[in-house]
């Protein structure tokens with residue numbers, strides 16, 4: 151069976167290198183630090199000069215062709231510090247950009263979300279978005295690299311709320327397609343999980359896999375799950391598939407926080423979410439909170455990954471807390487955030 155490509159922006163079958171490619175601007179070949187689908191890159195210590203910017207915009211370089219308006223800083227940009235880039239989860243969708251920016255493989259629904267979010271009250275909680283760029287005939291959404299302003303940061307990706315769209319369920323029903331790769335991922339974690347029928351088929355439907363992943367982890371019971379943690383000391387863990395119970399989650403969070411309790415304050419984000427027009431009018435699925443802090447005490451959280459965030463038909467709105475029932479499109483995002491805040495409060 152063919153891999154199923156049901157998600158608006160799933161890159162199944164699209165190929166592409168899992169490694170971040172080197173940009174023309176002296177990105178070093180620094181070694182991977184053992185993350186799934188991840189590589190790291192380092193900015194050159196050399197300063198950028200005005201002429202670098204000019205030459206980087208020369209028309210004969212296809213990767214710099216601008217598809218929509220991209221706002222380049224009119225002044226000289228200086229990159230003095232080295233920092234490794236880390237991808238904690240997700241597909242091999244990223245490339246290093248310039249000026250502390252990242253290129254993420256183009257996804258139309260993500261583009262629409264990021265454009266709207268730049269005008270929403272949630273803007274401070276979303277990576278700055280700089281339009282679509284094309285590089286080697288591939289389109290990318292260009293956004294700020296959230297790690298750029300930190301020194302040796304600790305990073306955590308928490309996937310909030312539901313992980314599959316109602317649309318994915320409907321499509322799987324209309325056009326059921328077996329996923330051998332998902333069957334294999336399931337068996338690798340729990341050989342007893344597939345049903346007799348799935349075992350005979352050696353394949354499973356994507357929603358079945360996604361639901362199984364939700365119940366295996368804390369998504370089903372707490373409304374969020376940890377996808378990956380990289381600590382300042384370089385240690386990294388993306389093995390949280392079975393981190394399910396409150397105590398297990400809290401232990402992982404404590405390890406990540408490492409005494410920097412500033413990172414635990416999420417009430418402001420919650421109240422901005424509750425006010426946001428964008429949030430009220432979108433089904434937000436598979437999106438993560440990216441927590442970043444470093445030894446200086448600096449700590450921030452952002453919303454990332456809007457590949458499966460879709461607008462609701464007007465005048466429908468969501469409260470993001472009502473339990474999901476097929477048809478209501480509730481994603482449980484705020485229910486998950488309430489639980490996360492509750493756990494954080496007990497850690498303060």
Ligand SMILES: Nc1ncnc2c1ncn2[C@@H]1O[C@H](COP(=O)(O)OP(=O)(O)OP(=O)(O)O)[C@@H](O)[C@H]1O
Pocket residue numbers: 236237238239240241242243252277293294295296297307436438440454455456457
């Ligand atoms: N703007 C950003 N700045 C820094 N790191 C980022 C940024 N966006 C994403 N990342 C890193 O890349 C990882 C994957 O990001 P994202 O979830 O957007 O990718 P994806 O391929 O769409 O994931 P998925 O397969 O879960 O849909 C994050 O866990 C984080 O480590």
Ligand SMILES: O=P(O)(O)O[C@@H]1[C@H](O)[C@H](O)[C@@H](OP(=O)(O)O)[C@H](OP(=O)(O)O)[C@H]1O
Pocket residue numbers: 154155156157159160161162313335356360363436457458
């Ligand atoms: O974490 P796992 O266990 O590796 O499972 C993947 C994960 O749930 C991704 O969120 C999902 O991508 P989307 O969110 O984009 O659907 C991907 O589907 P895919 O293989 O169809 O891309 C799954 O394989």
